[in-house]
Amino acid sequence: MRAWVVRAGENGEREPTALEEGVLLVGWHGLGDLTEVRTREDIKAAVAAAYPDEGPYTVGNWTGQLYRFVHDIQAGDYVVLPLRSGRVAVGRVSGGYEYHADAPDSSRHARRVEWLVKDVDRQSIQPDLQNSMGSLLTVFELSRFASAERVAALAEGKPDPGRPDADEFAAGLTEPTKLYEEVRRRAADEPLTLSVRDFLAIWGIQRRYPAAVEQIKNDLDERGLVTVPPFTEGSIESRIAVVAGGSEPDEAGTSAMTRLTSGGLVDRMFVSHLIVGGTQDGPGEESETETVAYRVSNLESANRMPEFVRVGADLKTAMTLMVLRGYSQLPVLDADGRLRGVVSWESIGRAHMADPRAGLEAATVRGQEADRSDDLLNWIGAVQQSGYVLVRDHDHKVCGMVTASDLTVQFGTRVRPFVLVEEIEQRLRRVVDRCVPLERIRAVVPGRRASRVNSAANLTFGAYGHLLKVPENWAALGWAIDQEHFLTALEECRQFRNGLMHFSPDPVTDDQLLPAQGLLELLRSMDPQN
Template identity: 35%
Template sequence: MRAWTVRGGWDGRREEAALEDGAAIAGWTEVRHDLSTLASFDELRELLTRCYSDEGQRTRDNWAHQIWRFLHDIAVGDFVVMPRKYRDVVAIGRVVGDYAYRADAHAGYRHVRPVEWLNVVERAAISGDLRDSMGTLLTVSELSRRDAAQRVRALAETGIDPGYSGAIAPPTDIDTLISEVEAAGSRQLSVRDLLGLWGFGRRTSDALEVVMAALHHNDLVVRPDFTTVQLDSIVTVLSADSADPENDESVSAVDGSDLAEADKHDFTWRVGNVRQQIAVVAVQRTDSLHKAIELMVTKRLSQLPIVDEHHRLVGVVTWESIAHKSLTSAGIELWGARAAQYPPAAHGEQELFSRMDDIRKFGFVVIVDSENVVTGIVTAADLADELEARVTPFMVLEELERRLRQAVRNMPPELLRSGSKKKVEKAEDLTLGNYPYLLDQSAAWKWLGWPFEQQRIVERLRDVAKYRNEIAHWNIDAPEDEPQQLARARELLDLLKLVTPGIGKA
């Protein structure tokens, strides 16, 4: 059993006909031939060349693969999902017949697979990872990862997505990522693994420039934007190639703009970049106030989102709102104890500083996705932790550099110059990167008279100088994402404190 997405056209033009006729309809207006007569994939490619001679070979090959899947890979008994373009729902059905050509139908409605439509579910009922994989622009694509087929079956039968929490093995290399997206229309992986394909561990300006350019070059887009979520968040890489000929204008206007935006290298700090202390905890409107209080006490929370059956945000309960209602009413329930005012929900891609006033005023902001499904909550404590994580490395390095400068302040100029090729007359002329070279000189080391092994200190200085260079450049991810380097810097600082005891922090 497999599951497939068969879209009803970029503007949804075929959706109503598909539901009324009990069919998945492939489109391709200019292909006015019974495709069951084709004996091979090469014959299909030749046919598309005749029908769409003005299109490039890559585009025609992309279409040929989609049509071939529609003809031969989709089997009777497989599930089909059709996201509705202008409605917040997805139609789910089971394929009940082989390909058929309807010669009397309007062009673009002739290539069909009979489908028994089983259910229509709200998009919000589908977990974000599966929903994103359905978001490919291709007309025909397979939903193949993270137990997609079994989850689509559950949605068809119960309207509930059981979800999937297992790890995702990344592609082995960039070419594999490209080929897998071309084959299936999408590929899911973590942001960390996406960056790793290009040899990066963090989202620095250099990393974003390389990765975004490569994605653009290969007509790939990422949902959600991989710069607006956590390093270990799951994103979906999608093909930006046109889904069918009628889609060309849409791709240019919509996803072409996405690719153009990638070249701007927007390095804004986003709401979704803030690491949260715990996974989001929520209660449903029908839950008891006692349950909410128990969760808030045991999880040490000051507020709880109230959600509906699909985890969409409908309200918030806080200690303040509970206390206020308890003073004015007796025997209140959860819904009655909800906060009358709370900050508007935030999306992960919003600029963090645009929501700082809300976080300062209310102490939190709830994060939702495009379907208003709660995905997280950023609190004032989260911001404090984030600030500490980002500031601490600079504080450690600043004190470390101050102690080094003080240690060599009275060193003769001729010795100071041995640590740098530029003109050096006093300690203030040295940068952190100069110290490994300076202390590697026997005369300078002897002058210091430190009770350490020279080469071990020099190695530590080199590590710290490299660390300083890395964090000196802008990056989305907090420097604490390299805890070993920060720990090494702290160790060197502890050693320097032994030989520069009279120097305090700034």
């Protein structure tokens, strides 16, 4: 079972027919019957022939959407239809692709659907699923965070149950006051634990950038709370405990932090690090442990235990694991989980050259080991040179491994949003310079700065919204799209861009990218030759 979104036109123009007749409808009226078109390449050829003036990107994009509509969507799948009212309809697909030759041009490509509910309030849908529905594509799948099961719940008239990996209890902590009350209610031997993601959500924040971290730290200081380990360390999915670090000692004269340490409920080394090296005399004092930085622990792989072999294992065991998993090396750990070396194909080869009967001990060489709280940038050169570095926790036990591949994925993920926003700005500059006279561009720039504006390149991102609100300027673009929706998307992209400019160790997720991606898709469609 899968879940899809199929829109009813750019401005919902097909919505009445879709709801009244129980059908999913897509446009592309230049295309004929696709019933016998079986492959993606055949659909691509049909799209290219029907729209000869469109570039390769648009043809490929449209091909993907049409292939999903004709072939990927199956009877029994759930489908969501966003409505002009702001609500959504949810149905179950009941038939295959149909071509209605006698229907209006924009309603010939159809699928039968049984509408189960037609007025789902968006307030009953969790933000992550709402964001997933926000793409401007006509046909796309809802594939993340168990979306199909959640849409099925909506179809039964139930509220969205949320991500299955989300902390149900944490979801109820909707503001700092509730967090404080919950920590105060709990006994010292049952600290409140939750993921960094859920912790940030209490403040309505998704990524750890300096201003947000400062706000949270101030709130925690005012309430005498502390997170263990610091919420600025680890990945967004790492778990932390929230404790009353500033509470007075109990009857035995013991602080909450000491009770946590002695009870083994949280990482002992983290607690001692906070007590000895990160004490805070009062609100506003800087704590070294809570500095926003790019730590080794910010990489997911640094928090994921790698495959390993124990000291004394057979070398054949290591070789078998390396072949099965496609690894170049394996850590060798002692009984306590501490690193005793690394075995690699190179070390195995060298050991066998000296002695064909060499075992694991002879093939084990010294391995590189970073602390999870180390600055990641200090280890990039070492990872580049050797291909990996093992990661240890504060008890000096191996807890992860960072490879060159991990760094490539991480920094590729971080660069992608900047490239996306840059293309949006470039396209805005180009179309404004081409269509709007310079004097009207200068009109949106206040004061003396207007005289220094020589083109749209001198405008801030936010200024484009003010410029294109003016009816005369909007009309000059000649775009057959809804102005209000475009300006809303532009404002969402401006806010996304502003957040992007603040450093955060947390990568931008695909869901967070959706609004900007949708705007870029729209700009490419409006100006396909650039």
